Amino acid sequence: MVKLSDHEKNVLSGFSGTTGDQMAMELVVKSAEVLGADSLIPVESSHVDGCLYHGDSGVLYCEKLAENGTQVKIPTTTNVGALNLSKLSQTKLSKEKRDMAYRLMKVHQEMGCVPTWTCAPYQAGARPSFGQQVAWGESNAVAFTNSILGARTNRYGDFLDVACAISARAPYYGLHRSENRTAKLMLDVSNLSNKLLQEDAFFPVLGSMVGKLTGETVSVVHGLPNNATEDQMKALCAGAASTGSVGLVHLSGLTPEAPDTLTALSGQKPQEIISITKEMVIDARNSLSTPKAHEIDCVALGSPHFSNNECRALLALADKKRFKVPVFICTGRHTMADLEHDGADEDLKNLGVTFVVDTCVVVTPILPEQTGIMMTNSAKFAHYAEGNTGYAPVFGSLIDCVKSAQSGQLIWDNSVWS
């Protein structure tokens, strides 16, 4: 039995609130029962992933929740939808489906969500504080907010995320509880070269290894340099959360619950220490790519959504030389505003960049229908490309992506990986 407060009971019985409030509380309470949680915990923010169209049923469900003016009770941001709201025709869906996808995005706004439409809400102003209890969806955002910010959330998915936002409650279990946040596994990268540990392209590959090696088990990575950037850690979290059900990975010396490795392990011996070798890194990198690609058909960047810094790094690397194949940058309106400030968006478009805003090329049909090879610097794009888009992925550094886009041929700088 889940122990409920008077307020929670009143909403559940329909005595207070709208029918949407009652439905949301019922979904949270029943989920708590299924999970074996004995109570609910108040949550202070939410990031909702359920605004991506998967079929009409989800639209009807969310519209039912929103009836009679049901509102989210805590600051709630939205993940990507299926549409670029400033360029609806970019998504190759039938008019009927596009209308439904639009209704789903709109109803989230009507419920009071902040329309961020990004999978990197933590770079769009939504940054939970250390120790804060939140209910976040979108796997990379969950891993980032738990690991890098030290807030506490489980991996919330469709309907439960918005139900938590409406009820301001979540089942009290899993990563909400201190005792479940201790690292049980240790991944030691200290034997890798300092040069490799500084490379941007290393981080998403390391992430994909964390996902495969640890699955759901909380781990700590030992031996990363203490100057790793936020975008590097973002790429690591996204890689980890796409190849495994990683909700939390501590980075020793970098993340708030891991001032050092022993603290992340709560002073206990790890169940296992996995020493990461250069060969393992190369294998993991190779597993993100389709072998034997010579020409590329497009470049997809921005999973998670490209930041202002990443866009400007691309601009600098391109050095005014135009791209021969389409380059898609998936990003949020927060970054577009930064780029528009000094015309960097126009400079990028002049190079041949297509911006995909509010959405993303692997969750909705945007890429050219004639499939081929997609190059990317994102482990998450590489992981989902084939199944979701039909494109075969090739993983490379951002410099590789730029040079390949400019020549149309695959260019790989192997010295990055030494």
Next chain:
Amino acid sequence: MELKTKSTVIIGGNATGEILYFDAPISFWGGVSAETSRVVQAGHPQNGKVTANKILVIPNLIGSSSSSAIILELIYSGLAPKAMILGSHDAIIPIGTIAAKQMGWGNVPISTLKNPDFKTGDWVTIHSNGEIRHNRS
């Protein structure tokens, strides 16, 4: 020979039908088509099999959090499985079925059973108390 097994009830209900056994882990999001109910995951042993109206036995589920939406869509469009027997505890699939119940679209009984000993083609009856009876030829 009739066998009786006791499973743990997650979503209660009665169902009788034919088993479809998943020999490899599956995520409903990306792994099962919401439009046809068929398994579409490349290389999956059950690739191409219809899940609608079957009793699905899934020893290992991959917990993509969008799977709730796929279950809800299958129930909404009349392509739901008759019941599901999961090898381990999972909240994502049940969330889709609870949402469907709230909308009045129907119910899919779900229970858990460690090392479920069934084969594709077995005919089983699930009771609301978690008892599973099945005939093995």
